[in-house]
Amino acid sequence: MKQLSYISCLCFCIFSFGLSDVNAQKELPTEKVDVFTSFQATIRDKDKQTLKPVLPDATTNPQALKYQVNQLDPANVSYDPPGIRPLAMKTEKGPKAYNGFAKLGYGIPSSLYANAGYHYSYEDKFKIFTNILHHSADNKSIKNQKFGLTAFELGGGLNTPMNFAIDAKLKIDDQRFNLYSIDSLPNGLDPLRKFNIASFGAKAFNTEENSWGVNYEVGFDYSNLKSNYGTRENDFEIKLKGTKWFSDNVPFTVIMGNHLSSLQDSTKSTLNNFYLRPSISFSGDIYKIKLGMN
Numbered sequence: 001m002k003q004l005s006y007i008s009c010l011c012f013c014i015f016s017f018g019l020s021d022v023n024a025q026k027e028l029p030t031e032k033v034d035v036f037t038s039f040q041a042t043i044r045d046k047d048k049q050t051l052k053p054v055l056p057d058a059t060t061n062p063q064a065l066k067y068q069v070n071q072l073d074p075a076n077v078s079y080d081p082p083g084i085r086p087l088a089m090k091t092e093k094g095p096k097a098y099n100g101f102a103k104l105g106y107g108i109p110s111s112l113y114a115n116a117g118y119h120y121s122y123e124d125k126f127k128i129f130t131n132i133l134h135h136s137a138d139n140k141s142i143k144n145q146k147f148g149l150t151a152f153e154l155g156g157g158l159n160t161p162m163n164f165a166i167d168a169k170l171k172i173d174d175q176r177f178n179l180y181s182i183d184s185l186p187n188g189l190d191p192l193r194k195f196n197i198a199s200f201g202a203k204a205f206n207t208e209e210n211s212w213g214v215n216y217e218v219g220f221d222y223s224n225l226k227s228n229y230g231t232r233e234n235d236f237e238i239k240l241k242g243t244k245w246f247s248d249n250v251p252f253t254v255i256m257g258n259h260l261s262s263l264q265d266s267t268k269s270t271l272n273n274f275y276l277r278p279s280i281s282f283s284g285d286i287y288k289i290k291l292g293m294n
Helices: 002-023
Strands: 100-107 111-122 126-138 146-159 164-178 192-206 214-227 232-247 250-264 268-283 288-292
Touching: none
Parallel strands: none
Antiparallel strands: 100 111, 111 126, 126 146, 146 164, 164 192, 192 214, 214 232, 232 250, 250 268, 268 288
């Protein structure tokens, strides 16, 4: 109690000193404090609680789980088709293409063969081609056993922006044959048979199917033949063709035209033929049937 009185007195003096310092600084009285022991705070040890949880037995109280799944008919499920990107396939590089070609050969007995051609096209707008051929032979050991064939061909085509195209072709032939293996010929008879043939043709046709679903073609061909025996022949033919496709395997085609021919030999004759050729076709994997008339 005595110690507590001293501490209380000390606290009262400190509090009084604080109040006095607010008003005015005064001289503090001196007091004597005796401290017998130093204060030490300690915490008492507590007993540790050990917990041992016990799991309930699942067999004694089973839990029933219920799931409800709605049945859907796959045929009645509507969905947008998936967008499948095309698979890029790497293709092998093809052989290098050339616009022209040339062939040259020689055989026995004394046979020469030569052939050359050239073809050029520009962006599917027009095309042009030419071809030259020569083939001849001469057997020196057999009289008149020889022949010669020479041909020149020039053609081209033009695609128009109105969905039709025009093709044209010019060809000149020179054919020479000889009568051989004949013991004797009548006096004044030339064993050489020489024919010169000049021909020209053109046609126009559609490049895309029209609104009626009909493909059409119209054209003409002219040829003139002359021989060293005085034979003359002229042929002119004009032709129209139309095809209607009822399906991919059933086309109906009609061809009509007029063929004029005049022949002059020992006598002169003229022919004028008009023709009409309708036909229909049926085709499958292993068969094709065509019915028509002329």
